[in-house]
Amino acid sequence: MQKRIYVKVDDYKDVVETLELAKSKLAELSNIIKEIEKIKEREDNELENWKSKIEEIGNKLEFIDLSLKE
């Protein structure tokens, strides 16, 4: 039979209160990360748009170059 050993916690009330605060902070952080992810998705979409536009511009410039050189 193993004897159970107990450890006395002096400021139990203080520990419980800080734990509650840490929990609420963690929830806040998770919310901020979610918002950053949303912004990131928008940026990626914009970058794709920019990429396609630049490609279009490059194609047109090549056509102009070909037509002038001929």
Next chain:
Amino acid sequence: MVLFGRKKKQKPKIGLDKINEPPAPPSFLSGKANMELPSIVPKREEKLSPFKQPKESTVEKKPELKITTLFQGPQSPRPEVAKGHEQSLEIKEKKELELKPLTIETTKVKAKTTEPQGMEIPISTEFPRISGKELSQALKKKEDKSIITKPEPTKPELEVTPIFTTPSPPMQKEQRTVTQKAKEKVKTVMASKIEEEPVKELAESLAKPVFIEAEDYKKIVDDLKSIKAELSTIDELAKSLTALKKNNLSLLERWRSGIVQLEKKVMHIDEKLFKEKIL
């Protein structure tokens, strides 16, 4: 004038005739008997009480005390009284001895005697005279009325939750409302107490020392360490993210300036080509 002056003034005869003087007490004994007296002489109260019998034992043992006992009690010779007043004295003695309670008849007699003779009390016509029987009846009626009309002492109402349903007496609306209000108040108080109880228990539990198992304590310590490490890594990641964001911003600026330069060049080409064609 002379005749009037020589006449002796006669005292008016009022009340009793002159009473003979009582016999003079015998002279005190001289010598030892006279000296012993104060210790044996009864107290003043005993002396004053005329109806008290002297103690036989003391009298028999010491015949010298006869001197003192002569003045005590009924044995002492009574002073002579006039013939007409002997009866009154006897009546007085009887009254003192018997001490009978005064009856109505005696009072009536006294009332009659107190009234001065020859004077008549004017009978008022406003107050009618009532006979004794009528008065007694009226008094009886009054007593009966007083018994009926006496208010019984009101007991304070104690609200007790009825266990057995008994037919309650008819109550007035106001009383009912008062009792209902009281019950509601009691309910609200009870509810507040019930709400306060867990808070009190928690406070009491917090006031007491809290113990955690050693294994659980170790786990908690390890978890706290890992959380600290993760938090530090998260902090580093956040720093790298901010650095990346800075790079992104600079690249975005470069990209914007590149677009502007490109736009200028395109415009230049456009100007050159269209001006030449127009010209």
